[in-house]
Amino acid sequence: MAEPIIRMTNIEKHFGSVIALAGVSVDVFAGECHCLLGDNGAGKSTFIKTMSGVHQPTKGEIYFEGEPMNFGDPRDAISAGIATVHQHLAMIPLMSVSRNFFMGNEPEKKVGPFKFFDHEYANTVTMDAMKKMGINLRGPDQAVGTLSGGERQTVAISRAVHFGAKVLILDEPTSALGVRQTSNVLATIDKVRKQGIGVVFITHNVRHAMAVGDRFTVLNRGKTLGTALKGEIQHEELQDLMAGGQELATLEGSLGGTV
Amino acid sequence: MSDAQTSGVDERVKQQSSLRKALIRPELGGICGTVIVFILFFLFAGDSGMFNSQGVMNWSVVSAQFMIIAVGACLLMIAGEFDLSVGSMIGFSGMMIAIFGVTLGWPIWLAIIVTFLMAMAIGWVNGMIVVRTGLPSFIVTLAFLFILRGFTIFLPQVIERKTIIGGIKDAAEGDWLGVVFGGKILKGFFQWLGDNGVIATFERGTRAGEPVVDGIPMLIVWAIVLVILGHVLLTRTKFGNWIFAAGGDAEAARNSGVPVNRVKISMFMFSAFCATVFATCQVMEFGSAGADRGLLKEFEAIIAVVIGGALLTGGYGSVVGAALGALIFGVVQQGLFFAGVESSLFRVFLGVILLGAVILNTYIRRIITGER
Amino acid sequence: MASILKKLALATAVVTAPLMAATGASAEGEKYILVSHAPDSDSWWNTIKNGIALAGDQMGVEVEYRNPPTGDLADMARIIEQAAASGPNGIITTLADYDVLSGPIQNAVASGVDVIIMNSGTPDQAREVGALMYVGQPEYDAGYAAGLRAKGDGVGSFLCVNHYINSPSSTERCQGFADGLGVDLGSQMIDSGQDPAEIKNRVLAYLNANPGTEAVLTLGPTSADPTLLALDENGMAGDIYFGTFDLGDEIVKGIKGGVINWGIDQQPFLQAYLPVVVMTNYHRYGVLPGNNINSGPGFVTADGLTLVEKYAGEFR
Numbered sequence: 001m002a003e004p005i006i007r008m009t010n011i012e013k014h015f016g017s018v019i020a021l022a023g024v025s026v027d028v029f030a031g032e033c034h035c036l037l038g039d040n041g042a043g044k045s046t047f048i049k050t051m052s053g054v055h056q057p058t059k060g061e062i063y064f065e066g067e068p069m070n071f072g073d074p075r076d077a078i079s080a081g082i083a084t085v086h087q088h089l090a091m092i093p094l095m096s097v098s099r100n101f102f103m104g105n106e107p108e109k110k111v112g113p114f115k116f117f118d119h120e121y122a123n124t125v126t127m128d129a130m131k132k133m134g135i136n137l138r139g140p141d142q143a144v145g146t147l148s149g150g151e152r153q154t155v156a157i158s159r160a161v162h163f164g165a166k167v168l169i170l171d172e173p174t175s176a177l178g179v180r181q182t183s184n185v186l187a188t189i190d191k192v193r194k195q196g197i198g199v200v201f202i203t204h205n206v207r208h209a210m211a212v213g214d215r216f217t218v219l220n221r222g223k224t225l226g227t228a229l230k231g232e233i234q235h236e237e238l239q240d241l242m243a244g245g246q247e248l249a250t251l252e253g254s255l256g257g258t259v
Numbered sequence: 260m261s262d263a264q265t266s267g268v269d270e271r272v273k274q275q276s277s278l279r280k281a282l283i284r285p286e287l288g289g290i291c292g293t294v295i296v297f298i299l300f301f302l303f304a305g306d307s308g309m310f311n312s313q314g315v316m317n318w319s320v321v322s323a324q325f326m327i328i329a330v331g332a333c334l335l336m337i338a339g340e341f342d343l344s345v346g347s348m349i350g351f352s353g354m355m356i357a358i359f360g361v362t363l364g365w366p367i368w369l370a371i372i373v374t375f376l377m378a379m380a381i382g383w384v385n386g387m388i389v390v391r392t393g394l395p396s397f398i399v400t401l402a403f404l405f406i407l408r409g410f411t412i413f414l415p416q417v418i419e420r421k422t423i424i425g426g427i428k429d430a431a432e433g434d435w436l437g438v439v440f441g442g443k444i445l446k447g448f449f450q451w452l453g454d455n456g457v458i459a460t461f462e463r464g465t466r467a468g469e470p471v472v473d474g475i476p477m478l479i480v481w482a483i484v485l486v487i488l489g490h491v492l493l494t495r496t497k498f499g500n501w502i503f504a505a506g507g508d509a510e511a512a513r514n515s516g517v518p519v520n521r522v523k524i525s526m527f528m529f530s531a532f533c534a535t536v537f538a539t540c541q542v543m544e545f546g547s548a549g550a551d552r553g554l555l556k557e558f559e560a561i562i563a564v565v566i567g568g569a570l571l572t573g574g575y576g577s578v579v580g581a582a583l584g585a586l587i588f589g590v591v592q593q594g595l596f597f598a599g600v601e602s603s604l605f606r607v608f609l610g611v612i613l614l615g616a617v618i619l620n621t622y623i624r625r626i627i628t629g630e631r
Numbered sequence: 632m633a634s635i636l637k638k639l640a641l642a643t644a645v646v647t648a649p650l651m652a653a654t655g656a657s658a659e660g661e662k663y664i665l666v667s668h669a670p671d672s673d674s675w676w677n678t679i680k681n682g683i684a685l686a687g688d689q690m691g692v693e694v695e696y697r698n699p700p701t702g703d704l705a706d707m708a709r710i711i712e713q714a715a716a717s718g719p720n721g722i723i724t725t726l727a728d729y730d731v732l733s734g735p736i737q738n739a740v741a742s743g744v745d746v747i748i749m750n751s752g753t754p755d756q757a758r759e760v761g762a763l764m765y766v767g768q769p770e771y772d773a774g775y776a777a778g779l780r781a782k783g784d785g786v787g788s789f790l791c792v793n794h795y796i797n798s799p800s801s802t803e804r805c806q807g808f809a810d811g812l813g814v815d816l817g818s819q820m821i822d823s824g825q826d827p828a829e830i831k832n833r834v835l836a837y838l839n840a841n842p843g844t845e846a847v848l849t850l851g852p853t854s855a856d857p858t859l860l861a862l863d864e865n866g867m868a869g870d871i872y873f874g875t876f877d878l879g880d881e882i883v884k885g886i887k888g889g890v891i892n893w894g895i896d897q898q899p900f901l902q903a904y905l906p907v908v909v910m911t912n913y914h915r916y917g918v919l920p921g922n923n924i925n926s927g928p929g930f931v932t933a934d935g936l937t938l939v940e941k942y943a944g945e946f947r
Binding site: 314320321416552555597606 | 714715729743761796798822
Binding site: 074075084086090091092093094095099102103104105106108115117119143145 | 491494496499500503504511514517574575624
C-alpha cells in the first residue's frame with residue numbers, strides 16, 4: 001500500500017499524573033478497515049479524541065496525508081476529512097432524518113436577499129444516500145427516533161461519507177445492537193471501505209472485528225502491542241492480547257471457551 | 260443485508276394510520292383546540308357581544324399579547340431553555356421607557372431604542388450565564404425575575420416617589436417610533452365600515468359617530484409579523500435547524516458542528532426582545548408604566564407554547580402552534596367573561612386545558628421517538 | 632378524527648353547561664358588571680362581592696364581579712373593554728390608574744354604557760372619564776385625617792406596611808398619614824409583599840432595626856393580620872400605637888383587645904351596594920343623586936363594635 005492517510009506514532013497523552021496513553025502507534029490506509037481493539041479502560045476513548053482533534057497529544061506525531069498535523073479543535077479535524085461517529089450518536093431523535101443528515105451543514109438557497117434551508121435538496125440527497133446504504137425510509141421527514149439503533153448508525157455513517165470523510169472513526173458502533181442490526185452495520189462498513197475511505201473500527205468484540213477488519217491493533221493499558229494483518233492472527237490470540245493474557249485464559253477455561 | 264427489515268418497504272411501518280400520522284404535526288393539538296373553543300363559545304356566548312366588532316377586537320388584542328411573548332418563549336423552549344424573566348422584563352422595559360422618555364425627557368424613539376438594547380443585553384447576560392455555568396435556565400431566569408421586578412419597583416420610587424409613571428402619551432405625541440408600537444392601521448377602512456353600518460358607532464360623547472373599533476392596533480400587527488418571522492426562521496432556515504438541534508440534544512448538536520451556545524444565547528435575546536415589544540406596545544397604548552405590569556406573564560407565555568404542542572424538554576414544537584395556543588388562551592380567558600362564568604373559575608379551565616395539552620404532547624412524543 | 636372531536640366537544644359542553652347556567656340563571660332585569668383591580672388573593676374584596684350580590688338580589692338585577700387575577704392593571708383595562716363589549720347596562724369600576732383605565736372607561740361611556748367609579752380614583756377623575764358619580768373614600772384625605780388623629784394622640788414617627796406597593800392609592804394613604812403627622816414619609820413605608828409570613832418578618836425586622844418607632848399603620852387585613860402576629864411576638868402589642876385601614880375579623884378582635892387603636896372603615900359594602908342601587912333606579916326611573924357619595928372614612932374604635940364584629944369580613 002502507498003502512503004497512509006493518517007499515521008500516528010508514539011502518541012502519549014497525560015492528564016495531570018494520569019497517563020492515559022503511553023505510546024500508541026497506528027496508521028490508517030485508504031480503503032481499509034483498521035480495527036482497534038481494547039477492553040474498557042484501555043485508552044480507546046482518549047485515543048479517538050486525540051485522533052479527532054478533541055485532545056492534543058502530550059508527546060508523539062500525527063501525519064495526515066504525509067504532512068505533520070496539529071489539530072487545534074475538532075472542526076480542524078472535520079474539515080481535514082476525519083469524521084467520528086460517536087458511541088452516543090450525533091443524532092437527534094425528535095428531528096427528521098433529513099434535518100439530522102444536514103445538521104451543521106445545512107444546504108441553503110437564496111431567495112432575494114434571504115437564505116433559506118433548501119429542504120428539497122436535503123430530502124433528495126438524504127433519500128439517495130439512505131438507499132445506497134440499503135435503508136428504505138418512509139420519507140425524508142421520518143423522525144430519527146423511529147429508526148432502529150443499527151439504522152441510526154447507518155444514517156450517521158452515510159452522513160459522514162456524504163460530507164467527504166477520508167477517515168471514518170466508528171466508536172463502538174455495534175456495542176448496543178442485536179445480531180441482525182450488527183450485521184447491517186458491518187455490511188455498511190464494508191460498503192464504506194469499498195468507496196476508498198479509511199475506517200477505524202473501535203470495538204471490544206473480537207468476533208465483530210474479525211468479520212470486517214483488514215488489520216488489527218490491540219490497545220492495552222495505554223499501549224499498542226503492534227498491528228496484525230488479517231489471516232495472521234487468530235481470534236483467541238486477539239482475545240488474550242486485549243485482556244493481557246493469563247487471567248482470561250483461566251476464565252475461558254471455566255466458561256468452556258464461549259467468550 | 261437482504262432481510263425484511265431493510266429491503267423494500269418495511270411492512271410494519273405501513274401500519275401507521277393516517278390519524279397517527281396527522282398527530283405528529285405539532286400544530287394539530289392547537290388546531291383542534293381552536294376549533295373546539297370557538298364552537299363552544301359560539302354556542303354559549305354567541306349573543307353576548309363576544310362576536311361583535313368590539314368583542315372580537317377585545318379577545319384578538321388579548322390573544323395578540325400572548326402571541327408576542329409566546330413566539331419568543333416558543334423558540335427558546337425548542338432550543339431547550341426557559342425564560343421565567345419574561346413578565347418582569349415586560350414591567351422593567353415599560354418602566355425604562357417611562358423613565359427615559361418622561362423623567363429624563365429623552366425623545367421617545369431614543370427611549371424605545373435604548374430600552375430595546377438594554378433588554379437584549381439582559382437577555383444576553385441570561386444566556387451567557389446559562390451557557391457558561393451549565394445551570395438550569397429555570398434557576399438563572401428565576402433570579403432575573405426577582406432582580407428585574409425589584410428594579411421596576413425601586414427605580415420609580417427613588418426617582419419619582421411613586422410606582423406608576425404616566426405622561427408617556429403626551430411625550431410620545433407625533434413620535435415616529437411611538438406610532439410603530441402604539442398606533443393603529445386601517446383607520447379609514449373601519450371608519451367606512453362604521454359609516455356604512457357594518458360595525459357599531461359610538462352613541463354619545465366627543466367620539467359620537469366614530470366606529471367603536473377604529474383600527475387594527477399595532478399590537479396585533481406585531482403579533483402577526485413575529486409569528487410569521489418566527490415560523491419561517493424555525494422551519495425554513497439553517498438557523499431554525501440549529502434551534503431544533505440545540506434543544507433536541509445539545510451534545511449531539513455540538514458534535515455535528517452546531518454552535519449551540521450562540522443559538523441559545525440569541526434565543527434568550529429574542530425572548531427579551533419579544534417581551535420588550537409587548538411592553539412598548541402596552542406603554543404606548545396606555546400612556547403609563549407601572550411596577551405591576553406583566554406579572555405572571557412568563558407562565559402565560561409558557562402555557563400558550565405548551566398548548567401549542569411544544570415539548571417542555573425542548574427540541575420539538577411549532578411557532579404556529581404556539582400562536583394557536585395563545586389564541587386559545589386569549590379566547591378562553593375573555594370568552595369566559597362573555598359567557599358569564601364566574602371569573603375565579605378561569606384558572607380551573609386553564610388547568611384543564613394545560614393538562615390536556617401536556618398529556619396529548621407526551622403521547623405525540625412517544626409516537627415520534629417510538630417509545631412504548 | 633371527527634368522532635374524537637365530537638366526543639371532546641360534547642364532553643366539554645356537558646362539563647361547562649352547569650357552570651354557565653348557574654351564573655346566567657338570575658338574569659331577568661338589568662345587567663351590571665363590577666370590575667376591580669384587586670388580585671384574586673386579596674380577601675378584602677369579598678365584602679364587595681357580597682355587596683353587589685345582595686344589591687343584585689334586592690333590586691332583581693344581574694350582577695357580575697370581575698378582576699385581573701394577578702392585579703395587573705393592563706389586564707384590567709382589557710376586562711373593562713370586554714365588559715363594555717358584552718353590552719351591560721352599567722359598569723362599576725375602580726380607577727386604580729387613570730392613565731391605563733381612562734381610555735377603556737371613556738370608550739365604554741361613549742358606546743352607551745353608564746359607569747360609576749368606586750373605591751380607587753378621585754371625584755375629579757370620575758368626572759373626567761364621564762362617569763355618573765364617584766362612590767368611595769378619597770385615599771389621601773383619609774390618610775391625612777388618620778395622621779391628624781394620631782398626631783393628636785402624640786405620635787411622631789411610624790411604620791407604614793404597604794402590601795400593595797403597585798397601587799398609587801396605597802402609597803397615597805401612607806403619604807397622607809405622614810403629612811397629617813407633619814413628618815417626612817421617607818423610608819417609613821415598607822414594601823411588604825402579599826405573603827403573610829413575609830409581611831410578619833419584614834415588620835419584625837423593621838421594628839427591630841428602628842426600636843423608636845411610635846406607630847404602625849397597615850393598609851388592610853392583608854398587612855394588618857401578620858402585623859398583629861408580629862407585635863404579639865416581639866411584645867409590642869398594646870404598647871405601640873396601631874392604626875389600620877379597613878376591617879376584617881382579626882382587626883376587629885385587635886380593636887376589641889386594645890391592640891389596635893382604630894380602624895378606618897371605608898365601608899366597602901356601600902361602595903359596591905350603592906352603585907348598583909343608584910344605577911338600577913337611574914335606569915328604571917331616571918333618578919340620580921346630585922353628587923358623589925363618600926362611603927368613608929369612618930373611624931371604628933373599641934366603642935360600638937357589635938355590628939362590626941358580627942359582619943366583619945362579610946359586609947363590613
